[in-house]
Amino acid sequence: MSSVPDELRYTKDHEWLQVAADGTALVGITDYAQQSLGDIVYVELPKVGAKFAAGATFGVVESVKAASDLYMPVEAEVLEANSTLESMPELVNQVPYGGGWMLKIRLTNPASAGNLLDAAAYKLLI
Amino acid sequence: MTQPSARTPLYDWHGRHGARFVPFGGWEMPVQYTGILEEHRATRTAAGLFDVSHMGEAVVSGPQATDFLDHVCTNRLADLAVGRARYTLLCAPDGGVVDDIIVYRTGPQSYLLCLNAGNTPGDIAWLSGHAKRFDCAFRDASADYAQLALQGPRAVEIATRLAPSTVCLADVPRFSFVEILLSGAPMLASRTGYTGEDGFEFYLRPDQAATFADALLEAGADLGLKPCGLGARDSLRLEAGLPLYGHEISREISPIQAGLGWAVKLDKPGGFIGRDALAAEVAAGPASRVVFFVLDDRRVARADMVVSSAGQPVGKILSGTVSPMLNQPIGSALVKRAALEAKAALTVEVRGAAIPLRLAKPPLHKPA
Numbered sequence: 017m018s019s020v021p022d023e024l025r026y027t028k029d030h031e032w033l034q035v036a037a038d039g040t041a042l043v044g045i046t047d048y049a050q051q052s053l054g055d056i057v058y059v060e061l062p063k064v065g066a067k068f069a070a071g072a073t074f075g076v077v078e079s080v081k082a083a084s085d086l087y088m089p090v091e092a093e094v095l096e097a098n099s100t101l102e103s104m105p106e107l108v109n110q111v112p113y114g115g116g117w118m119l120k121i122r123l124t125n126p127a128s129a130g131n132l133l134d135a136a137a138y139k140l141l142i
Numbered sequence: 143m144t145q146p147s148a149r150t151p152l153y154d155w156h157g158r159h160g161a162r163f164v165p166f167g168g169w170e171m172p173v174q175y176t177g178i179l180e181e182h183r184a185t186r187t188a189a190g191l192f193d194v195s196h197m198g199e200a201v202v203s204g205p206q207a208t209d210f211l212d213h214v215c216t217n218r219l220a221d222l223a224v225g226r227a228r229y230t231l232l233c234a235p236d237g238g239v240v241d242d243i244i245v246y247r248t249g250p251q252s253y254l255l256c257l258n259a260g261n262t263p264g265d266i267a268w269l270s271g272h273a274k275r276f277d278c279a280f281r282d283a284s285a286d287y288a289q290l291a292l293q294g295p296r297a298v299e300i301a302t303r304l305a306p307s308t309v310c311l312a313d314v315p316r317f318s319f320v321e322i323l324l325s326g327a328p329m330l331a332s333r334t335g336y337t338g339e340d341g342f343e344f345y346l347r348p349d350q351a352a353t354f355a356d357a358l359l360e361a362g363a364d365l366g367l368k369p370c371g372l373g374a375r376d377s378l379r380l381e382a383g384l385p386l387y388g389h390e391i392s393r394e395i396s397p398i399q400a401g402l403g404w405a406v407k408l409d410k411p412g413g414f415i416g417r418d419a420l421a422a423e424v425a426a427g428p429a430s431r432v433v434f435f436v437l438d439d440r441r442v443a444r445a446d447m448v449v450s451s452a453g454q455p456v457g458k459i460l461s462g463t464v465s466p467m468l469n470q471p472i473g474s475a476l477v478k479r480a481a482l483e484a485k486a487a488l489t490v491e492v493r494g495a496a497i498p499l500r501l502a503k504p505p506l507h508k509p510a
Binding site: 054058 | 162173174177178179180373377440441442444463464466469493
C-alpha cells in the first residue's frame with residue numbers, strides 16, 4: 017500500500033510533479049518508489065541552470081543495495097535542488113511528497129504536465 | 143521453467159513482522175523489516191535476529207568420517223575436538239572454491255556441516271560423490287533443521303534469559319557449541335556468526351522455529367532486539383570483512399587470493415582436493431588479491447565497477463554498499479598483486495568519475 021496524492025502528476029518511472037500557477041514545479045519520487053528502493057543514502061542532483069529533455073536522466077538516487085536513475089518528467093530547466101537532501105537523504109523515504117522533494121524546475125511548456133499520468137492512472141500502474 | 147522459490151518455516155512469521163521478501167539462492171527470504179540501516183545498527187548496538195534456515199545442512203558419520211572430511215576440506219579436521227566448530231573451504235582440483243562451510247564435530251565419528259543456501263544442491267552432489275570412497279555415511283539433512291542467528295553485544299544476555307539455570311551460555315567459547323534446551327526446544331547452540339559481533343547460531347526443529355523466534359523477540363524486547371533481513375546480513379558481513387561466496391570467493395577466486403590461507407593446511411597428511419594447485423599458488427604468489435576499502439565520497443562503488451591505477455585497469459569491485467556505522471561507502475575488490483605491491487594509488491570508476499579507493503583492514507567500521 018502506498019500513498020498517491022490526487023493533486024500530483026506522475027510518470028511511469030515513479031517520479032511525481034507538482035505544478036504551480038507560475039509555470040514552475042517541484043519534482044520528486046513517489047512513495048511506491050521509496051518503498052521499493054529501501055533506505056536511501058545519497059541523492060545526486062544537477063546544478064541550477066541545467067536543462068533536460070523530457071525523459072532524460074537528471075540524477076541518481078543511491079539506496080543501500082543499488083543506484084537508480086532519476087528521469088525528468090517534462091522538458092525543463094533546474095531552478096533549485098533540495099540541498100537538505102545532502103545531509104538528510106532519508107527525507108526521501110520519510111516524506112517523499114514533502115521534505116523529500118528533489119528539484120524545483122521551470123517547465124519549457126507548462127501545458128506538457130498534462131501529458132503525464134494522473135493519480136488514478138498511476139495507481140493502476142503500481 | 144524456473145522452480146518457484148522455497149519458503150523457510152518462518153515465512154509466515156516474516157510476513158507478520160512486516161518483512162519485504164526477495165528471492166535468494168532459490169528461497170523467498172526477508173531482505174528487510176523496518177529498514178537495512180536500522181537493522182544493521184541494532185545488531186551492532188543491541189542485537190539482531192536472523193532467519194538463516196535457507197542454509198543447507200549435511201551429516202557425516204562412520205569410521206572414516208574424519209578422513210573423508212580431511213580429504214574434501216582445506217582446513218584440518220582431525221584435531222577438531224567434539225563440541226567445536228571450524229571454518230573451512232571445499233576446493234576443486236584447480237584450487238577454485240566449491241563452497242565455504244562450517245564443520246561441527248558432534249561426536250568422535252560424527253559431524254554436522256552448514257552449507258551456503260545457493261550452493262547446497264551442488265555441495266550435496268560434490269560431497270556425496272567423494273564420500274562413496276570412504277567408510278562413512280553422508281546425508282543431506284537440510285530438511286531436518288531450521289536455523290536462527292542471534293547476533294550483537296546483547297545477544298548472549300538475551301539467549302541466557304531462555305536457558306536453563308544449569309547452563310551458562312556466556313561460558314561457551316567462540317566456535318564451540320552445546321546441545322541445549324532453550325525455551326523448552328532442543329537445539330544446537332553454537333557461538334559463531336557472520337556479523338563480526340558476539341552471539342549464537344541455533345540449529346533446531348523446523349516446526350519449533352517460529353515459536354522460538356517469538357520467544358527470542360520477547361526476551362530481547364527491552365534490550366532492543368530487532369528482526370533483521372538479508373540486506374543487513376550482507377552489510378554486516380562486509381563491514382566485518384567476511385567473504386560471501388560468489389563475491390570474495392568463487393570457482394575463479396581461490397582462498398589464497400581471498401586472504402583465507404589460514405584455513406588452508408597445505409601440510410595435512412594425505413593432502414586434500416586442490417592442495418597441489420593451492421601450494422603452487424602460494425609458492426608463486428597469487429596474481430590478484432582481495433582487498434577491502436572505504437570511499438571518502440557519497441557515491442557507492444558496486445560489484446563489477448572497474449578499479450584502475452594510473453589510468454590502467456588493475457581490478458574490479460567484488461562487493462559494495464554503504465556502511466551504516468560509518469555512513470560511507472565500503473566494499474571489497476580483486477586487485478592485481480603488482481599494483482598492490484607497488485602501493486599504487488587506486489581509483490574506482492563510478493558513473494564516469496574516478497574515486498580514490500582507501501584500502502582498509504577489516505573491521506571497516508572500527509578505524510585502526
